[in-house]
Amino acid sequence: MTENKKYLTDASLAKLAKWLRLIGYDTIVFPREAGRNLLNLACAEKRIVLTKRRDMPERQFSGELYFVAGLDIESQFKEVIDKFSLTIEKQKIFRICLKCNAGLSSIAKEDVYDLVPPYVFANCSEYNQCPRCRNVYWPGTHQRNALRFLEKLGINPQ
Numbered sequence: 001m002t003e004n005k006k007y008l009t010d011a012s013l014a015k016l017a018k019w020l021r022l023i024g025y026d027t028i029v030f031p032r033e034a035g036r037n038l039l040n041l042a043c044a045e046k047r048i049v050l051t052k053r054r055d056m057p058e059r060q061f062s063g064e065l066y067f068v069a070g071l072d073i074e075s076q077f078k079e080v081i082d083k084f085s086l087t088i089e090k091q092k093i094f095r096i097c098l099k100c101n102a103g104l105s106s107i108a109k110e111d112v113y114d115l116v117p118p119y120v121f122a123n124c125s126e127y128n129q130c131p132r133c134r135n136v137y138w139p140g141t142h143q144r145n146a147l148r149f150l151e152k153l154g155i156n157p158q
């Protein structure tokens with residue numbers, strides 16, 4: 001199995017970065033002005049650059065850079081999936097923290113008692129936690145909404 005490609009977006013594509021994480025692709029958002037520093041980081045971490053900036057100082061940049069044309073999240077996401085032939089697999093989605101891009105670990109139900117709403121605790125037995133920001137995830141409404149969004153784009157995780 002080949003390792004997944006990793007991505008780096010400019011700040012204007014933060015929403016796209018979230019969706020790439022959701023389907024399991026390691027993606028960071030460059031928090032500052034896109035430019036030479038962004039490209040250096042991409043090189044250092046071997047990330048593919050996704051940007052809306054036409055004026056990137058690409059000279060002497062040896063990595064891969066892709067200009068995202070889509071104006072809304074649906075077309076941007078679809079565009080990147082097609083361009084890089086991203087595979088979307090059931091066991092890879094919902095495995096990365098949407099907020100900070102760290103891989104999630106499973107956490108025992110008894111350890112989330114204080115961390116999730118009571119109705120969730122009562123109804124759900126599987127939880128994951130981000131080791132970095134401590135955010136807790138569970139198979140709930142937002143996962144169903146995410147799957148619906150993927151379905152709308154014609155994507156059915158295999």
Ligand SMILES: [Zn+2]
Pocket residue numbers: 097098099100101102130131132133134135
């Ligand atoms: Zn996190």
